[in-house]
Each structure stands twice: as C-alpha cells, then as structure tokens.
Amino acid sequence: MLSRIARNTFELGQQIERTENIARLLEVNEKMTVQEDLSAELDPWTPLLAVTRSLDAYQQEYAEVTQARVINYLLWDDRHPYSVSFCLSRARLLARTIRERISEEMWLLLNSMYHDLHKLRHIREQHEFNWKIQQFCNAFHGLAANTMVHGHTWQFLQLGMVLERALMTCRILEMKYHILLPTAADVGTPIDLHQWQGLLRSVSGYEAYRRLYLARIDPANVVNLLLINARFPRSVHYCIQQAHQGLKGIGMYNEEQFRLFMGVEEFLEDLREGIDGREILAAGLMEFLQTMQERIEGLIGATHRAYFNSITVTIIDEQQRRLAIQIPQQ
Amino acid sequence: MPMKSKSEELFDCCDAAPFDELLGSTGTVRPVYRRAVDYFQQLGVSGTEDLQQSADYSLLNQGVTFTVYSDARGTEKIFPFDLMPRILASREWQHIEAGVVQRMTALNLFLEDVYHDQKILRDGVVPTRQVLGSSLFCREMTGLNPPGGIHVHIGGIDLIRNQTGAFHVLEDNLRVPSGVSYVVENRWVMARALPELMANYRVRPVDHYPQMLFESLVSLTDNPKPTIAVLTPGIYNSAYFEHSFLADQMGVELVEGQDLLVDQDVLYMKSIMGLKRVDVLYLRLDTDFLDPLVFRPDSLLGVPGLMNAYRAGNVALANAPGNGVADDKALYAYTPEIIRYYLDEEPILPIIPTYLGSRPEDLRHILAHLAELVVKPTDASGGYGLLVGSHASSAELEQFRERLLARPEGYIAQPIQQLSTHPSFLEQEGAKGFFSRHIDLRPFAVCGADGTVKVLPGGLTRVALKRGSLVVNSSQGGGSKDTWVLRAGSREGDDA
Numbered sequence: 001m002l003s004r005i006a007r008n009t010f011e012l013g014q015q016i017e018r019t020e021n022i023a024r025l026l027e028v029n030e031k032m033t034v035q036e037d038l039s040a041e042l043d044p045w046t047p048l049l050a051v052t053r054s055l056d057a058y059q060q061e062y063a064e065v066t067q068a069r070v071i072n073y074l075l076w077d078d079r080h081p082y083s084v085s086f087c088l089s090r091a092r093l094l095a096r097t098i099r100e101r102i103s104e105e106m107w108l109l110l111n112s113m114y115h116d117l118h119k120l121r122h123i124r125e126q127h128e129f130n131w132k133i134q135q136f137c138n139a140f141h142g143l144a145a146n147t148m149v150h151g152h153t154w155q156f157l158q159l160g161m162v163l164e165r166a167l168m169t170c171r172i173l174e175m176k177y178h179i180l181l182p183t184a185a186d187v188g189t190p191i192d193l194h195q196w197q198g199l200l201r202s203v204s205g206y207e208a209y210r211r212l213y214l215a216r217i218d219p220a221n222v223v224n225l226l227l228i229n230a231r232f233p234r235s236v237h238y239c240i241q242q243a244h245q246g247l248k249g250i251g252m253y254n255e256e257q258f259r260l261f262m263g264v265e266e267f268l269e270d271l272r273e274g275i276d277g278r279e280i281l282a283a284g285l286m287e288f289l290q291t292m293q294e295r296i297e298g299l300i301g302a303t304h305r306a307y308f309n310s311i312t313v314t315i316i317d318e319q320q321r322r323l324a325i326q327i328p329q330q
Numbered sequence: 331m332p333m334k335s336k337s338e339e340l341f342d343c344c345d346a347a348p349f350d351e352l353l354g355s356t357g358t359v360r361p362v363y364r365r366a367v368d369y370f371q372q373l374g375v376s377g378t379e380d381l382q383q384s385a386d387y388s389l390l391n392q393g394v395t396f397t398v399y400s401d402a403r404g405t406e407k408i409f410p411f412d413l414m415p416r417i418l419a420s421r422e423w424q425h426i427e428a429g430v431v432q433r434m435t436a437l438n439l440f441l442e443d444v445y446h447d448q449k450i451l452r453d454g455v456v457p458t459r460q461v462l463g464s465s466l467f468c469r470e471m472t473g474l475n476p477p478g479g480i481h482v483h484i485g486g487i488d489l490i491r492n493q494t495g496a497f498h499v500l501e502d503n504l505r506v507p508s509g510v511s512y513v514v515e516n517r518w519v520m521a522r523a524l525p526e527l528m529a530n531y532r533v534r535p536v537d538h539y540p541q542m543l544f545e546s547l548v549s550l551t552d553n554p555k556p557t558i559a560v561l562t563p564g565i566y567n568s569a570y571f572e573h574s575f576l577a578d579q580m581g582v583e584l585v586e587g588q589d590l591l592v593d594q595d596v597l598y599m600k601s602i603m604g605l606k607r608v609d610v611l612y613l614r615l616d617t618d619f620l621d622p623l624v625f626r627p628d629s630l631l632g633v634p635g636l637m638n639a640y641r642a643g644n645v646a647l648a649n650a651p652g653n654g655v656a657d658d659k660a661l662y663a664y665t666p667e668i669i670r671y672y673l674d675e676e677p678i679l680p681i682i683p684t685y686l687g688s689r690p691e692d693l694r695h696i697l698a699h700l701a702e703l704v705v706k707p708t709d710a711s712g713g714y715g716l717l718v719g720s721h722a723s724s725a726e727l728e729q730f731r732e733r734l735l736a737r738p739e740g741y742i743a744q745p746i747q748q749l750s751t752h753p754s755f756l757e758q759e760g761a762k763g764f765f766s767r768h769i770d771l772r773p774f775a776v777c778g779a780d781g782t783v784k785v786l787p788g789g790l791t792r793v794a795l796k797r798g799s800l801v802v803n804s805s806q807g808g809g810s811k812d813t814w815v816l817r818a819g820s821r822e823g824d825d826a
Contacts, residue, residue, distance in 0.1 A: 001601055001602050001603075002583060002589050002599060002601055002602075004584065004588060099578065100574055100578030100584060106389055107392075110391070111390075115390065246378050250602070251603075253603045278632065308602075
C-alpha cells in the first residue's frame with residue numbers, strides 16, 4: 001500500500017469521526033442548557049469553542065460569543081478545521097484520492113452527503129441536523145465494515161477513526177469541566193445530574209450507563225464509562241484496544257513502526273490497570289484528560305512518522321551489499 | 331422541402347448542417363436511426379426529460395466530473411451528457427477502424443524513425459525544420475529503444491464529418507488522450523436509462539477498454555507478474571476522474587510523483603512496507619513535467635531520475651515521451667505523406683486541407699482569408715486560443731492577424747468545416763427538446779509491443795452544446811453522447 005494512500009485513508013477516518021463529534025458536541029450543549037432558568041446564567045458557547053480548539057480563531061473575528069454565531073462557525077465556516085462543512089469537504093477530497101480503495105457505496109454516500117449538505121441549512125431544528133450528520137457518519141462506518149475488504153485500507157481507516165474518537169471523547173468530557181455550575185452547592189443537584197445525563201446522551205451512552213451502573217448518575221461512573229470501560233465503543237480504552245488490533249493487522253516493517261506499536265501496548269496496559277473514576281476525579285479530571293489527549297496525539301504523530309512520512313532508500317556498501325535505510329521526511 | 335412525417339416533429343432541425351447524422355438529404359430519417367426516433371417519439375419530451383435528469387443525477391453522484399481550470403475554486407462539473415445516442419452502422423465503423431489502425435501504425439513508424447535514423451527527413455518527405463525545430467521534439471528520446479519500437483500505446487484520433495458526409499481526421503492525440511472513461515461511463519448510464527432501446531439494437535460493447543489497455547501495458551515488460559501504475563498529476567487535474575477510473579478498472583496503483591522514487595536507475599513506489607519496484611508506468615502527465623532533472627526543473631509533479639531509469643530499460647513508459655512531435659498541428663499537414671512513405675498505402679481517412687503559417691505562400695493565403703478559416707496555435711490543445719474566423723469580431727480578427735505576423739510558424743489554418751449535426755436533447759430558448767448540434771468523434775486505439783493496433787468500437791462523440799458553435803471541447807462548453815457501433819449483420823446495420 002502506498003504511504004500517501006495510507007495517510008489519506010487514515011485522515012478520512014479522522015475527518016468522518018470529527019464531523020460526527022462536532023455534531024455530538026453541539027448536542028451536549030443543547031442538552032445541558034435545555035432548562036431555561038439556568039441557561040440565562042450559563043455561557044455554554046465559550047466552552048464549546050474551547051474544546052474544539054477554536055476560541056482564539058473565533059475571537060480574532062468576532063468580539064462577542066453568541067449562540068447563532070458559534071453554531072454557524074462550527075457548522076458552516078469553511079476556513080475553520082473544526083467545522084462540519086470543512087471536515088466533510090476534506091473527507092470528500094480525501095475519498096477522491098482513494099476512490100478505487102473504498103467501496104462504491106461509501107463513495108456514493110459521502111458524495112451525496114457533500115452535495116446535500118447545503119440543502120440541510122434550512123433545517124431550523126438543530127437537533128434534527130445533528131441527528132442527520134450522526135446518521136450519515138454511522139452509515140459510512142457501517143458501509144466500511146460491511147462493504148470493504150478488511151485489508152490494509154480498512155485498517156488505516158479504522159485507526160484514524162478510533163484515535164480521533166478517543167481524542168474527542170476526552171474533549172466531550174472536558175465540556176462538563178468547562179460548564180461550571182453557578183455555585184459549588186449545585187453539585188449533585190438535579191441540574192448537575194441533568195447535565196451529566198445530557199453528556200451521556202450525546203455519546204449515545206445513556207442506555208449503556210443504565211445497564212452497567214443503574215439509574216443513579218454518579219460522575220465517577222460516567223468517567224469510568226467514557227474512559228476506562230473496555231466494552232463501550234466510544235470509550236478511550238475501547239478505542240486504544242482497537243488501535244492495538246489495527247496496528248497488528250497492518251503489520252510492522254521497520255523500527256519506527258514497532259516503537260509505535262509498543263507505545264500503544266503501554267497505553268493499553270495503563271488503562272487495564274484498573275484506575276477508577278473516583279480516583280481520577282479526586283486527582284483532577286482536567287489534568288487526567290490533558291495527559292490522555294497528549295498521549296493520543298503522540299500516537300497520531302508517531303503513526304505519521306512510522307507509516308506515512310518515512311521513505312526507505314537502498315544504498316550499496318563497499319562489499320556491494322544492498323542496505324535498506326529508513327529516512328523520515330521533513 | 332418534403333413533408334415531415336409525424337415522428338420527425340419531435341426533432342427541431344432548423345439548425346441542421348448540410349450533413350445531418352439522423353436525417354438524410356431528402357429529410358427522412360436514416361434507417362439506422364428509425365428505431366431510436368420511434369422510441370423517443372413514444373417517450374415524448376417530458377419522458378426524455380425525466381430520464382435525462384436521473385442520468386445527470388447518477389453521473390454527479392458517481393463523481394463523473396471534470397475540473398474547469400479557469401475557475402479558481404476548481405469547481406467540478408459533470409461532463410454534460412446527452413441521452414440521444416449516436417449510431418454508426420458496422421460498415422461505417424469498419425472504414426473508421428481501418429483508417430485509425432493505418433494512422434497509428436504509420437505514426438509509430440514515424441516516431442521510431444525520427445528518434446533514430448531520421449530517414450524520412452533525409453528523404454525530404456517532411457522538412458527537417460518541422461521536426462527538429464519543433465519545441466515538441468524531445469532530444470532525450472533520440473537513440474532510445476522503447477519495447478518493440480512502439481511509441482504510441484494509447485491514441486485518440488479526432489474525426490469529423492463535413493458537408494460531404496465523409497469522415498476526416500481533425501487531429502491526432504498521441505500524448506495523453508483523455509475521454510475514454512466517459513465512453514465507458516456513458517454506456518453504463520445508457521444501459522440503466524434506456525435498456526429497452528439498447529436491446530433493440532445490437533450494440534458492440536465498450537467496457538472491455540481497461541482490459542485492452544492492461545494487455546497493452548503488460549506487453550511492455552518481460553516480468554511475468556509486473557507492477558503497473560498510472561501516474562497522475564493529482565486530484566486537481568481536469569482528467570483526474572479518468573486516471574482514477576482507469577487505475578481502478580485495471581486493478582493497478584494510481585500514483586503521484588511524490589509516491590515514486592528512482593534509485594540506481596530503478597523506479598520504485600513508496601509503500602508502508604518500504605519500496606516496491608514499478609515495471610510499467612502509464613503516464614497521464616505531460617512530458618515537460620516528467621523528470622525535473624531532464625525537463626522542466628520546477629516541476630513538482632514528476633520523478634527525478636525517471637528518464638535515466640527509462641533509458642536503462644528498467645521501466646517502460648506509455649505513452650513514450652516525445653510523441654508531441656507527431657501530433658503537432660503543423661505536422662498534421664504532412665500525415666498523408668507519412669502514411670504513403672512508411673506503408674506505401676493511400677490514407678484511408680483524409681485530412682482537412684491545412685495551411686501552415688511557416689510557409690510564406692500559405693501565410694499569405696491565411697491572412698487574405700482569415701474570416702473563412704479556423705486558425706489554431708500548433709502547441710495548444712483543448713480548444714484554447716483558437717480563432718473561428720466566421721464567428722470572430724473584426725477586433726478579434728485584427729488581434730489574431732498581429733499574433734500571426736509575430737509568430738507565423740506557431741499557427742496553422744484550415745477552411746471552416748461544416749461539422750455534421752446530430753439531434754441533442756437539451757434546452758433552447760427556455761424549451762426542452764431535440765435540437766441539432768455539431769458533433770465530432772474521438773475513437774480510441776491501443777497498441778502493444780508487437781505493434782498490433784486495436785480500436786475500441788465506439789469512441790467519444792463530443793457535442794458543441796452552444797447553438798451554432800463548432801467547438802466541442804469539454805473545457806469550452808461541450809458535452810458528450812454515447813456512440814453505438816452496431817454489429818455486422820444487424821438488421822439495420824448495413825443499409826445506412
């Protein structure tokens with residue numbers, strides 16, 4: 001498989017996943033602020049810009065944070081890498097470069113979503129729009145699972161998807177940290193619980209939570225579900241497990257690739273060791289999430305170095321032996 | 331004017347050329363078109379419109395698009411597709427096929443000759459200046475031996491029918507002819523949109539083109555399990571869809587310059603497992619950009635060292651670099667002589683009388699008759715920079731006159747040809763219907779290392795969608811229609 005094709009496939013997985021998670025993040029906001037009396041005191045839109053790493057860029061353009069503007073920014077601003085419109089255009093561009101590698105059905109779905117996106121602008125109901133985006137992304141993954149050969153291309157698509165998802169799950173959890181309650185006394189109140197519930201719903205985790213931990217919403221268990229649980233498909237643990245499988249499937253052909261694999265294995269060990277949501281909350285959720293995101297970003301960078309950017313050059317030594325050496329590209 | 335029967339009322343023929351593909355000289359439908367006319371008559375305008383819309387929608391969804399250069403955003407458009415097929419009887423096709431084979435064979439011999447012994451120049455059949463002085467002559471190819479001495483592996487020969495109804499060669503495309511993917515895609519769309527009509531005709535298939543191409547590429551290497559790749563300039567190229575389509579259909583890798591590297595005169599592609607040797611490269615990139623060490627040094631699209639690997643015989647290139655010298659618009663004037671010289675045969679397909687700016691007496695004729703001629707730059711393609719005298723304003727004529735005088739050898743001129751017309755389903759003055767539009771035909775041929783030329787039965791029929799326009803290029807607002815070549819012995823095949 002060509003390195004460039006591998007890189008584009010990986011990024012396609014990332015972009016589709018990112019598209020879905022922007023929709024999910026908008027959903028968290030809607031669900032957290034649905035109670036009128038509270039929304040007056042809360043500004044959920046600045047945090048949303050913060051977790052999508054868009055605050056600086058946004059503030060350079062607009063003086064004021066308003067709901068309509070932020071939503072418009074995260075959905076339609078083509079210049080902004082965390083907008084649905086940008087991610088989908090980019091995804092389609094990437095898919096064009098690997099059209100012969102993905103199935104016809106995947107291409108048709110993505111291409112028609114791209115062409116229809118601007119028709120969705122008229123949808124007044126934000127929830128309906130988010131729902132359409134999430135449906136599209138999941139249909140895409142479903143087609144990938146069911147219509148593609150599960151070879152290298154598929155593995156790279158998955159790898160991009162799960163690493164992006166792990167990152168975004170951390171960011172969704174960050175939202176709760178950012179949307180602080182007006183007073184400490186509100187912790188544990190119906191409002192607080194309502195927010196945790198909204199967060200669970202936005203990652204399709206509410207049903208899973210109830211099956212595992214029953215009706216009582218305990219923040220420690222929410223953290224457990226989203227970070228530590230190995231069976232919930234949006235948890236960090238699950239994603240890293242999948243990345244581990246993916247790299248095994250792709251195979252390792254040089255030292256850099258082997259080192260990446262070891263890095264994922266180490267991460268997995270740490271997640272398996274049984275840290276608990278309660279400990280994480282006690283030690284500081286925000287710090288923990290920061291560390292996790294740094295590790296995931298480290299893995300993404302290492303994937304680029306190991307599989308996409310390096311080239312092998314053969315040289316002939318004085319005994320006329322051909323040697324292969326790996327040179328990372330700038 | 332003869333009375334029109336009811337079925338002809340569907341067709342608005344007021345713009346029909348002296349030779350119309352569908353209507354004979356007496357104004358009646360040619361026999362090969364009888365069934366098609368009846369079919370569309372039954373469908374009516376609204377029925378055809380429904381089919382056209384679903385066909386367009388499926389082309390857009392499939393991403394069968396091309397990129398328009400002049401548009402800064404690189405907007406993709408679908409290549410407008412016209413549902414009304416062009417139908418060629420088997421006898422008509424046999425004539426075209428023989429003419430294309432003859433032409434490809436002669437031009438291959440010409441290229442092998444000009445890059446080796448140059449006998450044709452020494453015998454004075456083609457002026458030495460015309461060949462060696464051409465910017466398209468590639469010195470790096472001299473003395474180089476491509477497999478089987480074949481330079482043109484993929485050719486597209488543009489044909490038109492003029493007022494006499496006879497097919498004439500308009501130009502040869504021996505470098506990177508494009509459009510064959512539309513031939514295949516158009517047929518798929520037609521088979522979905524008009525299955526009943528197609529079943530009524532015995533149409534020869536075209537979707538085996540990728541196999542034809544594959545066989546020709548495989549013949550260029552001795553490796554029994556060769557690695558073949560298609561080299562594209564990238565997704566922003568107007569023909570990217572085709573590059574991707576062909577690679578996919580052949581099951582080979584689609585590569586960009588950045589994916590390739592030459593080491594010790596061997597071409598490799600960079601894969602996640604390290605380097606993989608490439609045996610045959612199908613070039614969809616102009617020679618100029620191929621190798622920055624040899625050609626344009628600023629090219630980022632090519633592969634440094636590629637020409638060395640080629641020269642060393644470690645990789646085969648299709649088409650061979652340097653073919654431009656044989657499809658140059660000025661050399662075109664000499665092609666009948668080239669065919670006679672190498673094959674000792676009369677050209678099967680005539681060319682259009684051509685005046686060369688480089689010949690003083692021709693130049694005088696061009697300047698005196700500018701308004702009756704089509705003037706073309708010799709070094710451009712895609713219909714860019716040409717002048718149709720009868721359609722130009724006096725200011726445009728004056729401007730062109732100056733350009734001609736400044737660089738006469740850069741231009742050729744031909745009498746304006748009354749391209750044949752064909753009914754097209756489109757909108758005119760706000761109403762949908764079948765209106766006459768000018769068309770041409772580009773058959774595609776491939777040639778393996780053994781020199782056998784195979785012509786795909788069909789080809790790209792391009793339509794000048796603008797009323798009265800003679801320019802069919804997709805970049806200039808042209809569209810296309812499916813071209814049906816009927817099997818020999820078809821009920822209506824041989825009495826056209």
